[in-house]
Amino acid sequence: MYEEGTIAAIATAQGEAGIGIIRISGEKALEIATKIFRSEREKNFNNADPRKMYYGNIINPESNKIVDEVLVVYMKAPFTYTKEDVVEINCHGGIVPIRRILELILRHGARAAEPGEFTKRAFLNGRIDLSQAEAVMDLVSAKTEKGFDIAMSQLEGTLSKEIKSMKGEVVDILAHIEVSIDFAEEDIDKIALNYLKNKCESIETKLKHLIKTAETGKIIKEGIKTVIVGRPNVGKSSLMNALLKENRAIVTEVPGTTRDAIEEQLIVRGFLLKIVDTAGIRETENIVEKIGIERTKELFNKADLVIFMIDSSKKMSSDDIQIIELIKNRKSLVIINKTDLEPKIDYSMVKELLGEKRIIKTSLKEDNGVEKIEEYIVDMIYKGEVKNKDDLVLTNVRHKNALERALTSIGEALESINKEMALDFIEVDIRIVWECLGEITGETIREDVIDHIFSNFCVGK
Numbered sequence: 001m002y003e004e005g006t007i008a009a010i011a012t013a014q015g016e017a018g019i020g021i022i023r024i025s026g027e028k029a030l031e032i033a034t035k036i037f038r039s040e041r042e043k044n045f046n047n048a049d050p051r052k053m054y055y056g057n058i059i060n061p062e063s064n065k066i067v068d069e070v071l072v073v074y075m076k077a078p079f080t081y082t083k084e085d086v087v088e089i090n091c092h093g094g095i096v097p098i099r100r101i102l103e104l105i106l107r108h109g110a111r112a113a114e115p116g117e118f119t120k121r122a123f124l125n126g127r128i129d130l131s132q133a134e135a136v137m138d139l140v141s142a143k144t145e146k147g148f149d150i151a152m153s154q155l156e157g158t159l160s161k162e163i164k165s166m167k168g169e170v171v172d173i174l175a176h177i178e179v180s181i182d183f184a185e186e187d188i189d190k191i192a193l194n195y196l197k198n199k200c201e202s203i204e205t206k207l208k209h210l211i212k213t214a215e216t217g218k219i220i221k222e223g224i225k226t227v228i229v230g231r232p233n234v235g236k237s238s239l240m241n242a243l244l245k246e247n248r249a250i251v252t253e254v255p256g257t258t259r260d261a262i263e264e265q266l267i268v269r270g271f272l273l274k275i276v277d278t279a280g281i282r283e284t285e286n287i288v289e290k291i292g293i294e295r296t297k298e299l300f301n302k303a304d305l306v307i308f309m310i311d312s313s314k315k316m317s318s319d320d321i322q323i324i325e326l327i328k329n330r331k332s333l334v335i336i337n338k339t340d341l342e343p344k345i346d347y348s349m350v351k352e353l354l355g356e357k358r359i360i361k362t363s364l365k366e367d368n369g370v371e372k373i374e375e376y377i378v379d380m381i382y383k384g385e386v387k388n389k390d391d392l393v394l395t396n397v398r399h400k401n402a403l404e405r406a407l408t409s410i411g412e413a414l415e416s417i418n419k420e421m422a423l424d425f426i427e428v429d430i431r432i433v434w435e436c437l438g439e440i441t442g443e444t445i446r447e448d449v450i451d452h453i454f455s456n457f458c459v460g461k
């Protein structure tokens with residue numbers, strides 16, 4: 001699993017940029033740099049002070065030609081990203097200099113790093129645990145501020161700490177079982193069983209809470225799939241445009257304007273919203289419109305949130321009632337639009353049919369109510385599962401799966417306790433819990449799984 005040797009890779013994105021960085025990590029990092037780097041200030045780079053930037057040139061030692069003008073820094077083990085000797089070369093940010101320098105490094109004793117290999121070394125050398133290493137990847141790939149904040153907090157160890165504390169409790173339970181097995185061979189002490197039961201229940205509660213946050217975590221990482229539905233002409237495309245703050249969808253006074261769904265992504269108060277404006281739903285003979293409506297229904301089924309729009313200047317129709325049936329058991333928000341016009345809608349009927357749902361009144365013509373919709377979306381994300389907005393949130397499916405397996409086993413342990421089964425039985429389940437928790441931080445995970453995790457990283461990270 002730990003491939004020896006000094007590794008090198010381009011750490012910055014490849015394209016035209018101010019600078020590009022090439023990173024070398026391993027025993028030979030300094031030796032390689034000394035071969036190819038010439039600096040006025042330090043003739044022998046082997047004697048370079050750690051963490052000091054040196055100005056100079058990368059030279060091809062075979063031809064003595066200058067490859068690029070650079071800044072180089074040497075970082076001495078173990079106080080580096082990988083806990084090994086690291087050299088970073090800052091060169092001009094074009095594709096040619098970066099690749100030439102990397103080739104030179106590879107010719108002088110390093111090998112090309114695998115995807116995520118620097119971070120893998122940081123993990124294998126014990127600087128960070130596996131969940132923190134995964135957070136590094138989430139940081140790099142974060143598309144929203146919230147996604148970034150959560151990854152940052154996991155890198156700092158919020159999740160690791162929680163898992164460690166749970167593991168501590170599990171170890172206590174195991175120790176208790178060991179002692180009880182040794183001392184009370186025949187009749188298991190009631191007090192001991194009660195103690196075990198309380199401990200297991202406490203862990204069960206914590207696991208359940210953490211697993212629940214995964215729903216929020218998924219939304220933060222992948223975005224909220226939102227679909228706007230309603231009868232033709234109620235203002236769906238106008239809402240899409242208002243949220244996007246641009247005229248993306250065509251808005252006209254003709255009902256049936258939107259024929260094919262339009263999907264856009266936008267950031268609402270730090271969250272990614274994947275929003276779809278759809279063809280208005282109504283009974284129709286028009287074939288194009290019919291297909292559009294069918295597609296609306298498909299999108300509807302995949303959505304995390306359904307925004308159902310009604311026109312307050314019209315009476316509700318059977319088409320509305322049909323949509324209400326569809327959203328009954330869905331996370332949905334009701335918007336009553338066109339409140340600037342003379343109301344024709346029967347509000348008591350709205351209340352009766354949709355009383356449970358959150359209703360927001362808007363006039364998109366007068367730019368009224370969009371803020372409330374944004375607020376609702378943010379609240380919806382946090383509601384229930386995450387009380388405090390800085391709480392720990394699960395964003396990784398692997399972590400969630402491990403916790404779900406831990407939860408199953410703790411449930412089985414509790415069942416055995418309730419049946420007053422032999423302690424050995426209980427112990428087996430508790431050990432599984434311990435292993436599942438260790439998979440998250442990386443102590444009890446198979447090598448091939450670790451390799452697989454890092455293979456999804458980018459090269460140079």
Ligand SMILES: Nc1nc2c(ncn2[C@@H]2O[C@H](COP(=O)(O)OP(=O)(O)OP(=O)(O)O)[C@@H](O)[C@H]2O)c(=O)[nH]1
Pocket residue numbers: 230231232233234235236237238239250251252253254255256257258259278279280281337338339340341362363364365366
């Ligand atoms: N008075 C008033 N008119 C509005 C309001 N919101 C939208 N409209 C108008 O209503 C008409 C229809 O708006 P759209 O946004 O195209 O409605 P839609 O639901 O996308 O319609 P389809 O694509 O046909 O299903 C346009 O003429 C809008 O300018 C509002 O709050 N008040």
Ligand SMILES: [Mg+2]
Pocket residue numbers: 236237238249250251257258277278
């Ligand atoms: Mg439309």
